[in-house]
Amino acid sequence: MQFGIFTVGDVTPDPTTGRAPTEAERIKAMVAIALKAEEAGLDVFATGEHHNPPFVPSSPTTMLGYVAARTENLILSTSTTLITTNDPVKIAEDFAMLQHLADGRVDLMMGRGNTGPVYPWFGQDIRQGINLAIENYALLRRLWREDVVDWEGKFRTPLQGFTSTPRPLDGVPPFVWHGSIRSPEIAEQAAYYGDGFFHNNIFWPADHTKRMVELYRTRFAHYGHGTPEQAIVGLGGQVFMRKNSQDAVREFRPYFDNAPVYGHGPSLEEFTDQTPLTVGTPEQVIEKTLSFRSYAGDYQRQLFLVDHAGLPLKTVLEQIDMLGEEVVPVLRKEFAVGRPADVPEAPTHRSLLAAAQEDAQQDAQEESAA
């Protein structure tokens, strides 16, 4: 099972000091968080993509390319890559380039983005959100899998004899996750292709996440990719830890109360009761995270949000250290208990390459036998 960090990349004033980081500070902080994730023994760093203030990460592959050069093992991913407003041709090129630079330590998560005004900035229309996600992704898959593509669709200019360069590393396209909070169409899309499905999980009660994951698993099996239990599921989580539970609550409360999205709403206590947010000791985080399995089944990837709402970098790095030292080692051990042997790990470049080579060998054997 993979564990990691996902970041939104918001520039939010620290509510305890009133000071907001500069864009430069926030961008460098995101890099520091990624490097710390590798140092702490986590598996994945994923960055959001946004094109409006107060967010900074508009160019994920630039950032991930830089992180790739400074890490050895970390898988670089996104949360999410906007399949609606980005040109699929540019996504195909950017992430293939990143694959080569990072020696294959790359996957990505597709998302639609729900900020209406962003669409026209990129020549698109939010009313076509789902259709854009479907058509653009169908094209993206072909660009990675076919050397020469002739294509015509509704939303971009046709392609004739087009080759997206560089070709994917070793001819193996990056693994793709589809992130969605509430659109069954996206769970269906992920299931259709046998791709991964990621539920952000953090703002909603468990039964909602459960329904979406169940739908994806059922449809994954329907499309013949394996049993429902073998579908590739990722979940978000949100934690704040201190050695002592009361200290965690006291320190995190001002950040919670003023956080974008849910701030000025329910109390910290109500929110931790009803959603996956955990504010407390590492043991409490372990207990809560292990409980995700009861409604999502055995799953492949757990990403934690630790750096939003204006938390200072120093605090965030402490959180990642605690994840690496006290939480993730226990989670690895506990999640392995009772996990059926036929539930796969999340695909990586290495596993996808091995599978592709096996397929090629089989084909060759069948041909020589015939």
Add this chain to the structure above:
Amino acid sequence: MKLVVVSAGLSVPSSTRLLADRLTTAVARQAEVDVEVVELRDLAVEIAHNFTNGFAGRALAAAQDAVAGADGLIVVTPVFSASYSGLFKSFFDVLDKEALVGKPVLIAATGGTARHSLVLEHALRPLFAHLRAVVVPTGVYAASEDWGEEGLPGRIERAAGELAGLMAGLRAAAPGREAEPLVVPFEEQLARLGAQAR
């Protein structure tokens, strides 16, 4: 049949709840119903939180499930600023937009003066028409001066009779709702776009 009563009265006891109870009793005389009362006052904080964080707390979710599973509704609001109360509207704002489709709804309101009685026709009826509910022809408005006057009991009986009739009739006419598929199969979505699936 299941009858759900939504009352937006704020004081305890409230004349809004009193009107709701009288309507409920009248319906129960004319039809066999299981009654569940949803007091919006008790859900006010969860309704507000539903706006800020996008999901319903436990009590609100239970109330929403009750409404979605009802064969008919009685909804009663006090008149605030020439309309339904904000709390009353907010409950329906955070309800699933399909929850009331085809359901018979008896609309009722209370106010300090009879001058607001058309609130039923100008505010409540359009709201429930928008939600595609079947609003019973008689709405019941009770001003302070109506309590104990002639007229109100007759309107209550008439409205209750209409609701009971619609509940029984619509239930008999409904062929048992088929579970809608959760999702359009992906091939269909692709086909609509004419995209090449590969």
